[in-house]
Amino acid sequence: MLNYDAVKNWDFGPIVQTYTQRDSMLYALGLGIGADAVASGELRYVYEKDLCTVPTMATVLGSPGFWWRDARTGVDWVKLVHGEQAIRVFKPLPTAATIVAHNRVMSITDKGAGRGAIAVIKREIREQSSGELLAEVVHGSFLRGEGGYSVNSDGGSAAPSDPGPPALPAPPDGAPHLEVELATLEQQALIYRLSGDYNPLHADPDVARAAGFKRPILHGLCTYGMAAHAVLRVVTAYDAARLRSFAVRFTSPVFPGETIRFQLWERDSASFHLRARVDARDVVVLNNGLVELV
Numbered sequence: 430m431l432n433y434d435a436v437k438n439w440d441f442g443p444i445v446q447t448y449t450q451r452d453s454m455l456y457a458l459g460l461g462i463g464a465d466a467v468a469s470g471e472l473r474y475v476y477e478k479d480l481c482t483v484p485t486m487a488t489v490l491g492s493p494g495f496w497w498r499d500a501r502t503g504v505d506w507v508k509l510v511h512g513e514q515a516i517r518v519f520k521p522l523p524t525a526a527t528i529v530a531h532n533r534v535m536s537i538t539d540k541g542a543g544r545g546a547i548a549v550i551k552r553e554i555r556e557q558s559s560g561e562l563l564a565e566v567v568h569g570s571f572l573r574g575e576g577g578y579s580v581n582s583d584g585g586s587a588a589p590s591d592p593g594p595p596a597l598p599a600p601p602d603g604a605p606h607l608e609v610e611l612a613t614l615e616q617q618a619l620i621y622r623l624s625g626d627y628n629p630l631h632a633d634p635d636v637a638r639a640a641g642f643k644r645p646i647l648h649g650l651c652t653y654g655m656a657a658h659a660v661l662r663v664v665t666a667y668d669a670a671r672l673r674s675f676a677v678r679f680t681s682p683v684f685p686g687e688t689i690r691f692q693l694w695e696r697d698s699a700s701f702h703l704r705a706r707v708d709a710r711d712v713v714v715l716n717n718g719l720v721e722l723v
Contacts, residue, residue, distance in 0.1 A: 435501050452624070455620075459651060485657040491529070505574035507639050515674065516567075517564060528563065532550055535549040599702075630645065652683050653679075657672065676717075705718075
């Protein structure tokens with residue numbers, strides 16, 4: 430069972446990471462960018478000439494890794510899935526840099542027996558040489574096996590349960606203003622994991638089956654990055670500097686090889702609601718997305 434005190438006070442320490450232009454290009458390739466090899470917009474993220482960095486690469490910088498597997502957390506890590514994700518970008522990410530990241534567990538919320546728990550971790554990413562703040566990353570984990578951790582068997586309180594994060598706004602009724610379909614590769618999870626997320630759920634069929642999936646699933650953060658790619662393609666003409674913030678809820682896994690349809694509703698001149706679907710299974714895989722531009 431989840432150890433609230435250990436998790437809430439987890440000491441990640443400062444994480445220093447150096448990444449190169451090759452890492453920036455590999456991240457973009459892991460999202461499927463470059464599938465249109467002659468599109469200048471896509472090439473600027475996967476070819477060193479006039480290279481740019483996809484803003485959502487912030488999600489893989491300064492990560493503490495799959496720390497939930499540490500026995501001190503008390504968590505059944507096999508049942509952990511990504512719940513929500515948000516970034517706020519203060520400055521376009523350099524194509525190569527050394528960064529310093531500080532991670533902190535913001536809240537742990539017990540949703541009740543059989544309903545899981547939610548843990549929210551916030552990361553601040555700064556460029557090491559200047560100390561300048563580049564981005565903030567907020568990661569919500571859904572701990573499917575930890576519901577009821579805060580209550581004793583006799584009904585009394587066993588551990589604190591923090592207030593949950595505020596709800597993201599739902600897309601409006603009616604047809605979206607913009608849509609774009611992006612295909613995933615059968616091997617996409619195996620490419621994306623090379624950017625740092627080595628959770629075996631995305632590579633090992635035995636682990637995937639133990640978690641209740643018929644086969645390895647795509648990383649939620651890969652689907653998230655693909656959503657950012659959709660925004661770059663149909664809204665910003667591949668101008669990464671325009672993306673200021675992006676938050677989304679994960680509602681269903683994507684299996685490598687599937688095609689995702691991204692839907693956007695314009696809120697105003699600088700923001701959009703977002704939803705993503707896999708039509709082949711008639712499922713919504715991302716929902717309550719909120720994109721803010723400059």
